[in-house]
Structure formats: C-alpha cells, structure tokens
Amino acid sequence: xxxxxxxxxxxxxxxxxxxxxxxxxxxxxxxxxxxxxxxxxxxxxxxxxxxxxxxxxxxxxxxxxxxxxxxxxxxxxxxxxxxxxxxxxxxxxxxxxxxxxxxxxxxxxxxxxxxxxxxxxxxxxxxxxxxxxxxxxxxxxxxxxxxxxxxxxxxxxxxxxxxxxxxxxxxxxx
Amino acid sequence: xxxxxxxxxxxxxxxxxxxxxxxxxxxxxxxxxxxxxxxxxxxxxxxxxxxxxxxxxxxxxxxxxxxxxxxxxxxxxxxxxxxxxxxxxxxxxxxxxxxxxxxxxxxxxxxxxxxxxxxxxxxxxxxxxxxxxxxxxxxxxxxxxxxxxxxxxxxxxxxxxxxxxxxxxxxxxx
DNA sequence: CCTCGACATGTCAATACTGACATGTTGATA
DNA sequence: TATCAACATGTCAGTATTGACATGTCGAGG
Numbered sequence: 001x002x003x004x005x006x007x008x009x010x011x012x013x014x015x016x017x018x019x020x021x022x023x024x025x026x027x028x029x030x031x032x033x034x035x036x037x038x039x040x041x042x043x044x045x046x047x048x049x050x051x052x053x054x055x056x057x058x059x060x061x062x063x064x065x066x067x068x069x070x071x072x073x074x075x076x077x078x079x080x081x082x083x084x085x086x087x088x089x090x091x092x093x094x095x096x097x098x099x100x101x102x103x104x105x106x107x108x109x110x111x112x113x114x115x116x117x118x119x120x121x122x123x124x125x126x127x128x129x130x131x132x133x134x135x136x137x138x139x140x141x142x143x144x145x146x147x148x149x150x151x152x153x154x155x156x157x158x159x160x161x162x163x164x165x166x167x168x169x170x171x172x173x174x
Numbered sequence: 175x176x177x178x179x180x181x182x183x184x185x186x187x188x189x190x191x192x193x194x195x196x197x198x199x200x201x202x203x204x205x206x207x208x209x210x211x212x213x214x215x216x217x218x219x220x221x222x223x224x225x226x227x228x229x230x231x232x233x234x235x236x237x238x239x240x241x242x243x244x245x246x247x248x249x250x251x252x253x254x255x256x257x258x259x260x261x262x263x264x265x266x267x268x269x270x271x272x273x274x275x276x277x278x279x280x281x282x283x284x285x286x287x288x289x290x291x292x293x294x295x296x297x298x299x300x301x302x303x304x305x306x307x308x309x310x311x312x313x314x315x316x317x318x319x320x321x322x323x324x325x326x327x328x329x330x331x332x333x334x335x336x337x338x339x340x341x342x343x344x345x346x347x348x
Numbered sequence: 349c350c351t352c353g354a355c356a357t358g359t360c361a362a363t364a365c366t367g368a369c370a371t372g373t374t375g376a377t378a
Numbered sequence: 379t380a381t382c383a384a385c386a387t388g389t390c391a392g393t394a395t396t397g398a399c400a401t402g403t404c405g406a407g408g
Contacts, residue, residue, distance in 0.1 A: 150339065
C-alpha cells in the first residue's frame with residue numbers, strides 16, 4: 001500500500017484537493033514512481049481522513065475539498081521514508097519490454113532499441129531545455145521538486161545510453 | 175496485464191517449468207521489471223495454455239511440467255514488443271520514496287540519500303564484479319540476457335550518481 | 349443566454365495480485 | 379532409515395486497482 005504514502009508526501013509539501021492530486025499523478029510522479037487515477041485517490045483520501053492522517057482544511061467552489069496532513073500523518077510519512085528500504089514493489093512495463101528484447105530476432109530488437117534511443121533522447125533534451133529556461137517551474141506548486149526532476153532526466157539519459165550501447169553491440173554481432 | 179507477456183518472453187528464450195519461471199522472477203527480472211510470485215504464475219500458465227499461447231512439452235519428476243511457446247504465443251509476443259510504447263504501467267516503491275524526499279526536513283533527507291548512495295554503489299560494484307568474473311553467467315539458462323544485466327548496472331550507477339548530486343546540493347544549501 | 353470544456357467528486361463491477369494455507373516428492377546427509 | 383531442504387504445484391479469501399458510468403458546477407466565448 002504505497003498510495004497513502006504518496007498522498008501524504010504530496011500533501012506534506014502543500015495542501016491540495018483530490019482533483020489537484022490527481023493532476024500531479026498524471027505528470028512525472030505517475031510516469032516514474034506510482035500510477036493512480038482519481039478512482040483510487042478519492043476513496044483513499046476518505047479512508048486516510050477517517051484514520052486521522054489527513055484533514056479537510058477548507059472547501060472551495062464546485063464542492064472541492066482541500067486536504068492537509070495532520071501531525072499523525074507527518075509522523076507516518078517520516079517513519080515510512082526513514083524505515084529500511086526492504087524490497088519494495090516494482091512493476092514497470094517499459095522495463096519489462098527491455099528485459100524481453102532478447103526473445104526477439106536481432107533485426108526486430110534493433111527496431112525497438114532504435115525507437116527507445118530516439119524517444120528517450122528527445123525527452124531528455126526537452127527536460128534539459130525546460131530546466132534551463134524555467135528553473136522555477138520545478139519548485140512551484142506543480143513541483144515534485146528539483147530532486148525528482150533531476151532523477152527523471154538522469155533516468156532518460158541512462159536508458160538512452162544503454163540503448164545506444166545495445167544497438168552497437170547487436171550491429172557488431174551481425 | 176503484462177504478466178503473460180513476461181512469461182511468453184521467458185519461454186521464448188527457453189522452455190521452462192512454472193517453478194523455474196518463479197525463480198527467474200525472484201532475480202533481476204522481479205527486481206527491475208515485473209514482480210510475480212508462484213501464486214500468480216501457475217494460474218496464468220494454465221490460462222495461457224487454454225488460450226493456446228503456450229503448451230506443455232514434457233513432464234518431469236515431482237509433477238513438474240515444462241512449458242514452451244506456441245507459434246501463436248510467439249506472434250503475440252512479437253506484436254506486443256513491436257507495438258507503440260504508449261504509456262505503460264509504472265509502480266516502483268523505491269522511486270516513489272525518492273520523489274517524496276522533498277517532504278522531509280533536509281537533515282532527514284540527507285540520511286536517506288546517503289543510504290541510497292551507499293547501497294546502490296555497493297550493488298553496482300557487485301554487478302560489475304560478477305560481469306568481469308563470470309561473463310557467461312548472464313547468457314545461460316538463468317539469463318535474462320546481457321542486455322538486461324547491463325541495464326540493471328547502469329540503473330544502479332545512475333541512481334548512485336543522482337544521490338551524490340542531491341547530497342552535495344543539500345549540503346551546500348545548509 | 350447557450351454551450352462547452354475544465355473543474356470536482358463519486359460508485360460499482362470486474363480484474364489483478366498478495367499472503368496464508370495445503371499437499372506431495374525427491375535426494376542428500378546424519 | 380529418519381529427517382530436512384529444495385523441488386513442485388495448487389487453492390482461496392482478502393485487498394488493491396482499473397474502467398465504465400454517473401452527477402453536478404463554474405467560467406469563457408459565441
């Protein structure tokens with residue numbers, strides 16, 4: 001059950017409504033770390049409010065409710081983050097595809113690898129451009145923080161370099 | 175539903191029993207790409223056999239059954255791997271922790287980051303040592319392939335470098 | 349003033365997955 | 379020959395998650 005921790009983390013940085021939280025999950029958080037749609041977020045917020053981990057601090061237009069972390073929630077978040085890593089849950093379809101590449105004939109594998117190299121390279125360039133152009137875009141309300149942005153950038157670059165390495169390797173064998 | 179594709183990919187490289195497949199998921203495949211225990215693998219193999227994607231090619235001691243991919247299964251695997259990436263399912267608890275780091279006070283975040291740097295560095299060193307010492311260990315039956323091994327190594331190094339960067343950044347701010 | 353898109357929250361059935369429990373086999377070692 | 383670890387497969391109840399459906403609000407532009 002990592003979803004409640006994800007919500008605690010987001011609300012600890014800044015109070016938000018369920019709708020706003022849903023938007024954050026559609027960005028990089030959902031792309032790299034943990035997916036969730038509004039159909040799991042809303043019920044989870046209600047559960048967490050019942051448990052006293054979060055509370056509604058204000059109600060806005062269109063029935064929106066803004067949640068904030070309680071002291072209890074903050075303590076729970078800290079416990080979770082400082083506790084030993086153990087072996088967390090992992091499920092990543094893109095990475096799975098890469099692991100399965102060796103089941104393809106080299107010609108097919110090369111097609112896939114070239115596509116990976118191209119798309120990751122383009123995304124990395126885009127991220128670097130954004131960071132240079134609007135350094136503050138990453139610290140604001142939308143911000144999962146600069147740490148996370150840097151993490152994403154490095155991930156893309158690592159995958160791109162790996163793909164390039166793999167392509168060269170396959171071509172040399174052929 | 176990525177589990178069937180993962181199973182197809184493994185069986186395409188080499189026929190195996192459910193028990194052997196379970197072992198593979200306990201290694202790097204489960205660590206980076208897709209987790210699964212025997213309680214989901216066995217039923218899934220039966221479903222896939224019913225659909226004609228795999229078939230039992232031999233029965234061994236202790237009731238073990240060896241599965242192999244059928245032509246239909248191989249076609250399905252190829253379609254999946256060559257189809258546009260779309261946005262696959264992502265769920266990674268460790269990465270989620272990194273995204274939530276900015277919710278901690280800097281002192282706490284530093285503790286976590288130092289632990290990440292240390293463990294990823296140790297694991298990367300270990301992987302590099304294995305690769306140097308037994309280059310063939312990665313191609314054999316256990317092998318998710320050298321491509322995947324290289325991917326894992328680069329992931330660890332990227333995370334370690336990111337952690338080092340983040341530590342330096344936090345320390346400079348303090 | 350009408351319409352449409354974004355805002356905002358929800359239920360519910362179907363599916364996927366985990367953890368606990370269950371059962372029996374084979375080979376090695378004491 | 380008794381025991382134990384690894385081999386080998388399975389069920390099932392409970393939980394988590396997805397996708398389809400439902401409902402209503404507010405602001406901007408035609």
